[in-house]
Amino acid sequence: MFRDLRTQVNPFRRMLALGLLLTAVAVTGSVLGDAHAYPMLVRARGILLWALGAYLGIRVFTFLLLDPLLSHWRTATPGFARDLVVFTLYVAAAALLLHRSVGVELGTLMSTGAIAAAVVGLSLQETLGNLFAGISMHLAPAFRVGDWVEVTGNLRGGSGQETFVGWVETMTWRTVQIITENGDTTIFPNRIIAQAVVTNLYAPSGLHRRTLKVVVAPHDTMPHTLAALEQALGGIPHRPDHRPEARTHSFDQGGVVLELRFWALGWRDGRSATFQAVRLAQTVLNRLGVSLIGPHGATPTQDTPVALREGVIEDVLENLGLPRELAPELKGSVILRRAAPGEGVIREGDPGESLFMVMAGTLQAVKAAERTKPYTGLFWEVLDDLVPKDWFGEGSLLTGAPRRATVVAATACELVEVPKAAFERALRDAPHLVEHLAELMESRTATQAETPRVANRRELFREDIRRWFGL
Numbered sequence: 467m468f469r470d471l472r473t474q475v476n477p478f479r480r481m482l483a484l485g486l487l488l489t490a491v492a493v494t495g496s497v498l499g500d501a502h503a504y505p506m507l508v509r510a511r512g513i514l515l516w517a518l519g520a521y522l523g524i525r526v527f528t529f530l531l532l533d534p535l536l537s538h539w540r541t542a543t544p545g546f547a548r549d550l551v552v553f554t555l556y557v558a559a560a561a562l563l564l565h566r567s568v569g570v571e572l573g574t575l576m577s578t579g580a581i582a583a584a585v586v587g588l589s590l591q592e593t594l595g596n597l598f599a600g601i602s603m604h605l606a607p608a609f610r611v612g613d614w615v616e617v618t619g620n621l622r623g624g625s626g627q628e629t630f631v632g633w634v635e636t637m638t639w640r641t642v643q644i645i646t647e648n649g650d651t652t653i654f655p656n657r658i659i660a661q662a663v664v665t666n667l668y669a670p671s672g673l674h675r676r677t678l679k680v681v682v683a684p685h686d687t688m689p690h691t692l693a694a695l696e697q698a699l700g701g702i703p704h705r706p707d708h709r710p711e712a713r714t715h716s717f718d719q720g721g722v723v724l725e726l727r728f729w730a731l732g733w734r735d736g737r738s739a740t741f742q743a744v745r746l747a748q749t750v751l752n753r754l755g756v757s758l759i760g761p762h763g764a765t766p767t768q769d770t771p772v773a774l775r776e777g778v779i780e781d782v783l784e785n786l787g788l789p790r791e792l793a794p795e796l797k798g799s800v801i802l803r804r805a806a807p808g809e810g811v812i813r814e815g816d817p818g819e820s821l822f823m824v825m826a827g828t829l830q831a832v833k834a835a836e837r838t839k840p841y842t843g844l845f846w847e848v849l850d851d852l853v854p855k856d857w858f859g860e861g862s863l864l865t866g867a868p869r870r871a872t873v874v875a876a877t878a879c880e881l882v883e884v885p886k887a888a889f890e891r892a893l894r895d896a897p898h899l900v901e902h903l904a905e906l907m908e909s910r911t912a913t914q915a916e917t918p919r920v921a922n923r924r925e926l927f928r929e930d931i932r933r934w935f936g937l
Contacts, residue, residue: 513563520559528552549639609634609666614733615644619662621654631667631733647737667733672842673708675729676736678743681721681759682751688714688722691756695726698746700810701874702728702739703834703844709813710743721759731836735843742808749806772802772880775825782823782884785857787902792892799888805829805875814872818862819886824854827879831858831871846874861911863889864903865930886935893935900937904928 532551609615617630632644632652641653667674685691692712699710708729715725726743730736748758757764779793779800801820805811811829812818832846852858852873861867863886893899904927911923931937 516563520556520563524552524555524559527555608664609668611635611637614667616665616667616733617644617654617659617662618665619658621658621662647734667736668842672731673705673729674732674736675727676740676743678726678728678740678747679715680724680726680747680751681718682724683757683759683764684722685756687754691751691754692724694750694754695724695747697811697813698750698806698809699726699728699743700813700872701746701808702742702810703832703846704729705834705844706815719759719761721764731844732842734841738843746806746809749809753804772804772825774800774802774882775880778823778825778882781855782821782857782882785823786860787906788892788899795892796884796888799885801883801885803881803883805879805881807875807877809875811873811875811879811881812859812869812871814869816869817866818859818869819866821857821859821863821884822873823857823882823884824852825880825882826854828853828876829873829879830876831873833872851876861907864907864934865927866934867930890935893931893937897937900928900931903931907931 528551611634613634615632615634617632619627621628621630630644630646630652632646634642635645635651636643639656641655642659644652644654646652682691692714695712696710699712702710704710710726710728713725713727715723717723726747728739728743730739751758752767753769755767755769757767759765774797779797780790782800783790783792783796803822805827811822814833829852830846830848831850831852832848834844835847837843837845849871858871858873859869862869863884866886904924907927908924
C-alpha cells in the first residue's frame with residue numbers, strides 16, 4: 467500500500483514495456499505513413515508524433531536533469547516534488563499539443579479550464595485540502611520518511627485531543643502513513659497532520675532528554691540515594707557530555723518526587739532507556755531500603771546482604787603486591803556491593819577513590835556507539851570483559867585520578883569495593899609498600915595504547931601515590 471511503483475517493477479520489465487511501446491508506435495507510424503489521401507489520418511499521425519516527442523522529451527528531461535537534482539534536494543520525499551514537476555510538464559505539453567494540432571486557443575483553454583477547476587474544486591474540497599496540505603508539508607518538511615513523530619490534536623474527529631506516536635513510513639499526495647511501535651498501520655489525511663501539533667522525535671540532532679519521576683519516602687540519606695541512582699543509571703548507554711542525572715523535584719503524596727533524567731537517540735532508544743531506568747531505579751531503591759510511595763502508602767523493601775567470599779581479601783592483596791598480613795585490617799574496611807544486569811558501576815571521568823574486585827558475575831568495560839540496527843540508538847561497545855577475581859579502578863584508589871572507563875554489569879554481580887581509607891593506615895605504617903604500588907601502576911598502564919609514553923612513569927606514579935595518601 468502506497469508504495470512507489472518504481473521500487474516494485476524491476477528494470478527488465480520497465481525496459482520490456484518501453485520496447486513494446488516503441489514497437490507499437492513504429493507499427494502505427496508505418497500504417498499511417500501511407501495515408502496521404504486521408505487528411506484525418508495525416509492529422510492523427512501528426513498528433514501521435516507530437517505526443518510521442520513530448521513524452522520522450524519529458525522522460526529525457528527527468529532522467530538527465532530532474533532526477534539527479536532532486537536526489538540531492540533535502541526534502542521529506544523528493545519523489546513528491548518530482549511528480550509535481552512532471553505533472554506540470556505533461557499539462558503544458560497537452561495544452562501546446564491541442565493548440566498546434568487542433569487549433570485550440572490557449573486563452574480560451576485557460577478560461578474554460580478555470581471554470582472547470584472551480585466546479586471540480588467545490589466538489590473535491592476535502593481531496594484538494596489534503597493535496598495542498600501535502601504540498602506545504604513537502605516544501606517545508608518538519609519530518610521525513612523514517613522519522614519517529616508524536617502527533618497531538620483532534621485526530622479522529624472527536625471532541626478531545628489525543629496523542630499518537632509512530633514511525634513515518636510513507637508520505638503521498640493525500641495521506642501520511644504511520645506505523646506504531648506495535649506494528650499497527652494508521653493512515654492520516656494530510657489536512658489532519660497539517661492542523662495537528664507534530665513533534666519530530668529525531669530532529670534536530672536526534673538526542674532527546676527523557677525523564678522518569680518516582681515518589682519515595684523522605685529520609686536523611688537523600689544525597690547518598692541520588693548518588694547511587696546516578697551511578698546505576700550510568701548503565702544506560704549515553705555520551706560523555708550527556709550523562710544521566712537524578713534530582714529532587716517536588717513533593718507529592720507525602721513523599722519526595724525524584725526526577726531521573728537521561729538522553730536517548732530517537733524514540734525507540736528512549737523507550738528502551740526508560741524501561742531500563744525503571745528497572746534500575748526499583749532495584750537501587752529497594753537495595754537502599756528506600757520505600758516507594760503510592761496511592762496506598764509506602765511499599766515494603768527487602769534486600770539480601772552480600773556475603774564476603776573466602777579468600778577474596780587475600781586475592782586483592784596479592785594482586786596489589788601487598789603482604790597477606792594486612793588481610794584482617796583490610797577486611798573490616800571493605801564494602802560489599804551487588805549490581806544488577808545493566809547497572810552502572812563506575813563512569814568514565816567521574817571522581818573516585820576506590821578499587822573493585824569481582825566476586826561473582828560478569829561486568830564489561832564499555833563505550834557508547836551509535837548504531838542503526840536493530841533501531842537507531844546508542845548502544846554499548848564492549849572493550850573488555852571482567853570475570854571473578856578481575857579487578858579495576860586501581861588508578862582512582864592509589865592516585866585519586868578520575869575513572870578511566872565506564873564499567874557496566876552484564877549479569878547479576880557481587881563486588882568488593884576497597885576504599886582509600888582501607889589503605890591509609892597500612893601505607894603509613896609501611897611506606898616502602900609505595901614502591902610496589904608504583905610498579906603495579908606502571909605495569910597496568912603499559913598495556914594501554916592511549917597512555918602516552920613517559921620515561922619516568924614509575925617515579926610519577928610514586929609521587930602521585932605519596933601525595934594522595936599524604937605520605
